[in-house]
Amino acid sequence: MSGIRHLEPGNLVRHPAHPEWGLGQVQSVIDCRITVNFEHAGKVVIDGTIVSLQDVIDSPADTNQA
Numbered sequence: 598m599s600g601i602r603h604l605e606p607g608n609l610v611r612h613p614a615h616p617e618w619g620l621g622q623v624q625s626v627i628d629c630r631i632t633v634n635f636e637h638a639g640k641v642v643i644d645g646t647i648v649s650l651q652d653v654i655d656s657p658a659d660t661n662q663a
Contacts, residue, residue, distance in 0.1 A: 604631060609653040620653060
């Protein structure tokens with residue numbers, strides 16, 4: 598669970614196995630369940646013990662995609 602401790606609502610992430618989902622914004626983190634709203638996949642609940650989401654540095658290019 599250590600990989601999800603740093604995630605907070607509002608963080609921008611990408612799913613490593615689904616780059617086509619685009620940029621995602623963390624909506625909530627409850628235990629190991631991470632709810633993310635992806636620009637091309639909508640709201641997805643992810644098991645943080647299985648998937649390690651990639652942090653996205655908040656830059657002007659990234660925020661324009663959200």
